[in-house]
Amino acid sequence: xxxxxxxxxxxxxxxxxxxxxxxxxxxxxxxxxxxxxxxxxxxxxxxxxxxxxxxxxxxxxxxxxxxxxxxxxxxxxxxxxxxxxxxxxxxxxxxxxxxxxxxxxxxxxxxxxxxxxxxxxxxxxxxxxxxxxxxxxxxxxxxxxxxxxxxxxxxxxxxxxxxxxxxxxxxxxxxxxxxxxxxxxxxxxxxxxxxxxxxxxxxxx
Amino acid sequence: xxxxxxxxxxxxxxxxxxxxxxxxxxxxxxxxxxxxxxxxxxxxxxxxxxxxxxxxxxxxxxxxxxxxxxxxxxxxxxxxxxxxxxxxxxxxxxxxxxxxxxxxxxxxxxxxxxxxxxxxxxxxxxxxxxxxxxxxxxxxxxxxxxxxxxxxxxxxxxxxxxxxxxxxxxxxxxxxxxxxxxxxxxxxxxxxxxxxxxxxxxxxxxxxxxxxxxxxxx
Numbered sequence: 001x002x003x004x005x006x007x008x009x010x011x012x013x014x015x016x017x018x019x020x021x022x023x024x025x026x027x028x029x030x031x032x033x034x035x036x037x038x039x040x041x042x043x044x045x046x047x048x049x050x051x052x053x054x055x056x057x058x059x060x061x062x063x064x065x066x067x068x069x070x071x072x073x074x075x076x077x078x079x080x081x082x083x084x085x086x087x088x089x090x091x092x093x094x095x096x097x098x099x100x101x102x103x104x105x106x107x108x109x110x111x112x113x114x115x116x117x118x119x120x121x122x123x124x125x126x127x128x129x130x131x132x133x134x135x136x137x138x139x140x141x142x143x144x145x146x147x148x149x150x151x152x153x154x155x156x157x158x159x160x161x162x163x164x165x166x167x168x169x170x171x172x173x174x175x176x177x178x179x180x181x182x183x184x185x186x187x188x189x190x191x192x193x194x195x196x197x198x199x200x201x202x203x204x205x
Numbered sequence: 206x207x208x209x210x211x212x213x214x215x216x217x218x219x220x221x222x223x224x225x226x227x228x229x230x231x232x233x234x235x236x237x238x239x240x241x242x243x244x245x246x247x248x249x250x251x252x253x254x255x256x257x258x259x260x261x262x263x264x265x266x267x268x269x270x271x272x273x274x275x276x277x278x279x280x281x282x283x284x285x286x287x288x289x290x291x292x293x294x295x296x297x298x299x300x301x302x303x304x305x306x307x308x309x310x311x312x313x314x315x316x317x318x319x320x321x322x323x324x325x326x327x328x329x330x331x332x333x334x335x336x337x338x339x340x341x342x343x344x345x346x347x348x349x350x351x352x353x354x355x356x357x358x359x360x361x362x363x364x365x366x367x368x369x370x371x372x373x374x375x376x377x378x379x380x381x382x383x384x385x386x387x388x389x390x391x392x393x394x395x396x397x398x399x400x401x402x403x404x405x406x407x408x409x410x411x412x413x414x415x416x417x418x419x420x421x422x423x
Contacts, residue, residue: 037290038290039312175289175290176295179289182290
């Protein structure tokens with residue numbers, strides 16, 4: 001009886017060691033309420049294309065990690081775009097564009113990178129999301145392709161499971177993406193020039 | 206033999222668990238910062254440094270220590286969300302000049318005013334572990350298990366608090382807390398931790414001192 005118990009305990013410990021050392025993580029960034037933005041939108045119309053790939057994007061930064069950010073990034077960037085343009089439509093494909101004299105913006109994810117304490121020997125989890133925004137006018141002429149990196153990290157890794165830590169860092173990176181977009185979008189020289197050409201800057205000048 | 210062990214443990218308990226904490230305070234004048242009963246203070250952590258973040262747990266701890274005496278402390282995340290994206294790590298004002306410029310935007314000013322926040326307290330700092338020494342090893346076998354050895358490490362907490370007044374966009378005071386102490390882990394079959402609450406001491410001292418800065422108008 002005693003030997004059976006010892007075997008049972010030894011098996012449990014072995015199981016804990018094996019699963020505890022496994023570093024795979026499937027992270028689902030849960031649908032959440034991202035904050036609405038405090039900005040005054042400019043009198044510009046924009047069609048934002050969140051295609052199926054973007055809406056359901058699952059990043060695989062390495063073999064053992066996957067992060068489902070599709071739904072969360074659609075909500076977050078949707079909020080941010082609403083803070084940039086006074087007239088906006090959020091659509092799924094180029095064919096659905098209905099606004100005239102508008103910007104047509106198609107965001108996509110170029111790359112997602114993750115670093116963990118075991119990679120860097122730092123006491124933090126980090127997530128980088130590299131976005132690309134294809135910006136066109138309503139006639140389909142390209143205005144720019146803007147690279148937009150976002151970064152998030154956990155304050156520390158103490159008592160955080162790898163999955164929770166990566167989710168927390170990803171949420172911070174998504175908030176950073178929203179902040180970067182709101183702060184820098186109208187500073188893109190080609191967008192500024194388009195607004196000058198289309199006389200959209202009258203009120204702001 | 207047992208007596209020696211008890212004596213050594215008692216010495217460790219007495220000397221090992223005390224943190225040394227120093228607080229430096231600077232205020233342009235000694236007047237208390239007054240708040241209306243419907244106004245509140247918000248404590249925010251600086252998160253723009255590359256190698257550390259002012260952790261949320263410490264900020265909640267300081268906020269907890271400041272509560273009472275009718276001072277209302279708004280939760281950090283609530284304020285950051287209400288004013289998104291202007292207090293994110295990328296966008297948060299680092300100086301009063303930038304804050305003043307931010308508040309010139311009527312939308313942002315209205316939103317801050319609607320939150321009834323009068324004072325911002327910026328907390329910046331971290332707790333570090335260093336000077337680790339000793340060695341402890343644990344083993345388990347069919348006949349039982351145990352830990353043997355001795356380990357020690359030193360922790361130091363350094364935090365600075367800066368108080369900004371949102372009425373006139375001025376700095377009202379600064380506080381700096383330095384706390385340090387050594388913790389021990391003794392392996393005498395069972396591991397006996399003798400932990401020095403360095404961070405807790407820093408939080409407690411900072412919170413209590415900050416509380417003396419403010420008073421609510423009657």
